[in-house]
Amino acid sequence: MSSEQTSGVVPERALGIAVLGLGNVGSEVVRLLSAHADDFQARVGARLELRGIAVRNVNANRGVPVELLTDDAAALVARDDVDIVVEVVGGIEPVRTLILNALSSGKSVVTANKALLADYTGELAAVADAADLDLYFEAAVAGAIPVVRPLMQSLAGDRVDRVVGIVNGTTNFILSAMGDTGADYGETLAEASRLGYAEADPTADVEGYDAAAKAAILASIAFHTRVTASDVFREGITKITAEDLASAADLDCTIKLLAICERVTDDSGAERVSARVYPALVPLEHPLAAVNGAFNAVVVEAEAAGRLMFYGQGAGGSPTASAVLGDLVSAARNKVHGGKGPDESIYAKLPIMSIGETPTRYYLRMEVADRTGVLAAVAQEFANHGVSISTVRQTGLENAATLVVVTHRAPDDALSKTVAALQSRDFVHAVLSVIRLEGTSE
Numbered sequence: 408m409s410s411e412q413t414s415g416v417v418p419e420r421a422l423g424i425a426v427l428g429l430g431n432v433g434s435e436v437v438r439l440l441s442a443h444a445d446d447f448q449a450r451v452g453a454r455l456e457l458r459g460i461a462v463r464n465v466n467a468n469r470g471v472p473v474e475l476l477t478d479d480a481a482a483l484v485a486r487d488d489v490d491i492v493v494e495v496v497g498g499i500e501p502v503r504t505l506i507l508n509a510l511s512s513g514k515s516v517v518t519a520n521k522a523l524l525a526d527y528t529g530e531l532a533a534v535a536d537a538a539d540l541d542l543y544f545e546a547a548v549a550g551a552i553p554v555v556r557p558l559m560q561s562l563a564g565d566r567v568d569r570v571v572g573i574v575n576g577t578t579n580f581i582l583s584a585m586g587d588t589g590a591d592y593g594e595t596l597a598e599a600s601r602l603g604y605a606e607a608d609p610t611a612d613v614e615g616y617d618a619a620a621k622a623a624i625l626a627s628i629a630f631h632t633r634v635t636a637s638d639v640f641r642e643g644i645t646k647i648t649a650e651d652l653a654s655a656a657d658l659d660c661t662i663k664l665l666a667i668c669e670r671v672t673d674d675s676g677a678e679r680v681s682a683r684v685y686p687a688l689v690p691l692e693h694p695l696a697a698v699n700g701a702f703n704a705v706v707v708e709a710e711a712a713g714r715l716m717f718y719g720q721g722a723g724g725s726p727t728a729s730a731v732l733g734d735l736v737s738a739a740r741n742k743v744h745g746g747k748g749p750d751e752s753i754y755a756k757l758p759i760m761s762i763g764e765t766p767t768r769y770y771l772r773m774e775v776a777d778r779t780g781v782l783a784a785v786a787q788e789f790a791n792h793g794v795s796i797s798t799v800r801q802t803g804l805e806n807a808a809t810l811v812v813v814t815h816r817a818p819d820d821a822l823s824k825t826v827a828a829l830q831s832r833d834f835v836h837a838v839l840s841v842i843r844l845e846g847t848s849e
C-alpha cells in the first residue's frame with residue numbers, strides 16, 4: 408500500500424486523449440479541453456490529458472503546442488498512454504482503420520463522422536462491444552443537439568413511429584437566406600463554408616448526402632433496424648429556386664431539406680422503415696418551418712411520449728465540440744468507473760420500404776397552354792394514375808397559364824409517373840418544379 412493511500416490522499420488519475428483532426432470541430436474540442444481542464448477533472452474524476460493531435464500538415468500555424476502535433480495518426484492511436492480517441496477528421500479511410508485499431512487496442516472512441524457511421528456502425532460497434540468499449544457519436548447528428556442519446560436511452564422504453572428533422576445546417580442556412588432576402592445560392596454556400604458549417608466537400612451538404620447519412624443513423628436507432636446510407640432516398644436542394652420559395656410562401660408554406668424516418672405499415676399489414684431526404688414544402692404553422700439559419704431541429708413522434716422536439720445549433724465548430732466533449736466525458740467516466748454505455752440495439756430488423764412504395768404528397772408547378780379542356784386533361788392524367796388532387800391554382804399569362812397542383816397522398820411511384828405522363832403531353836409546356844410535402848396524413 409502506498410503512503411498516499413495510507414494517508415487517505417487519493418492519487419491523481421489521468422486519462423490519455425488522442426484527437427484526430429484539428430479543423431473546425433477539432434480546434435474547438437482542443438481549446439475547450441485545455442480551457443476547462445479542471446472542470447473536466449471534477450466531472451470525470453480523472454484529468455483528461457491530451458497526448459497528441461493528428462493533422463495532415465504539422466507545419467501550419469495552429470495555436471497549439473507544436474510538440475502535440477503529428478502527421479502519424481496510426482502511431483498516435485497505438486500509444487499505450489492513450490485511453491480514448493476522438494476522431495474529427497471525416498471521410499471513410501484512413502479513419503475507419505484508425506478507429507478499428509483504436510478499439511482493438513482497448514481505446515474507447517468518440518466520433519462526429521456521420522459519413523463513416525452511416526455505412527460502418529455495424530462493423531465498428533461489433534468490435535467495440537466485443538472489447539467492452541464505448542463508441543459514441545452524439546455529434547454526428549444535428550451538431551450540439553442531444554438526439555442520439557435521447558433516442559437510444561430516454562426513449563428506449565417507448566415505440567418511436569416517426570423522426571423528422573432539419574439535420575443539415577448548411578442547406579437550412581442557404582434556403583433561409585434565399586427565402587428571406589433572395590440571397591444568391593453560390594455566395595450563401597461560400598459563407599456557410601467560411602463559418603465552418605459545410606463539409607470539406609460541400610456537395611455532401613447541397614446534394615443531401617450528409618442529411619441522408621444522418622437519416623440512416625437516426626432510423627437505425629429509432630427503429631432498432633440497421634439502415635445504411637444506400638437505404639435512404641436522397642434529393643438535394645440544388646434545383647430549388649427563389650421562385651419556388653416565393654411560390655411556397657403564396658401557399659403559406661416554406662421549403663426545408665427534411666430527413667424523414669418512418670415506421671410504415673404496408674398493404675399486407677407488415678411494418679417497414681422508410682428513410683428519405685428531400686426538399687419539402689412545410690406549412691408555416693409546422694414547428695420545423697420556424698427553424699432558420701444553421702439551426703437544426705428534430706421532431707420525434709412516439710406512441711406514449713407523443714411529439715417531442717429537439718432544437719439547437721446543428722453545425723459549426725463550437726456547437727459540435729459541445730456534443731463531442733459530452734461523449735468524451737461519458738467515455739472517460741466509464742473508463743474511471745468501469746463498464747460501457749448502452750449501444751444501438753439493432754434487434755427489430757424491419758425491411759426497408761422503397762421510395763416508390765412510400766406514400767407522399769406532391770406540389771407541382773407547371774406552365775400549360777391556356778385553352779379549353781386543358782384543366783380537365785391535366786386532372787385526367789392524375790386520375791389515370793390513381794392520384795387524387797387536393798388543390799389547384801391557376802394564374803394566366805398571355806397564351807399560357809401557370810398551374811400549381813397539390814395532391815393528396817399516393818405511392819411516390821404513382822406521383823412520379825403522373826409527372827412523367829404530364830411532361831409528354833403537348834399542352835404542358837414545362838414542369839417548372841416538383842416538390843414533396845411534409846406530412847403524409849392527407
Ligand SMILES: NC(=O)C1=CN([C@@H]2O[C@H](COP(=O)(O)OP(=O)(O)OC[C@H]3O[C@@H](n4cnc5c(N)ncnc54)[C@H](OP(=O)(O)O)[C@@H]3O)[C@@H](O)[C@H]2O)C=CC1
Nearest residue numbers: 428429430431432461462463464495496497519520722723
Ligand atoms: N463542421 C461541422 O459543423 C460539423 C462537422 N462534423 C464532422 O466532424 C468531422 C470534422 O469536421 P470539420 O472539423 O468541419 O472538418 P475540417 O475539414 O475542418 O477538419 C478536418 C481535420 O482533419 C485533418 N485531417 C484530414 N485528413 C487527415 C489524416 N489523414 N490524418 C490526420 N488528420 C487528417 C485535417 O488536417 P489539416 O488541418 O492538416 O488539413 C483537419 O485538421 C467530419 O466528420 C464532419 O462531418 C459533424 C458535425 C458538425
Ligand SMILES: N[C@@H](CC=O)C(=O)O
Nearest residue numbers: 575576577604605606
Ligand atoms: N455540414 C454539416 C455539419 C454538421 O453536421 C451541416 O451543415 O449540417
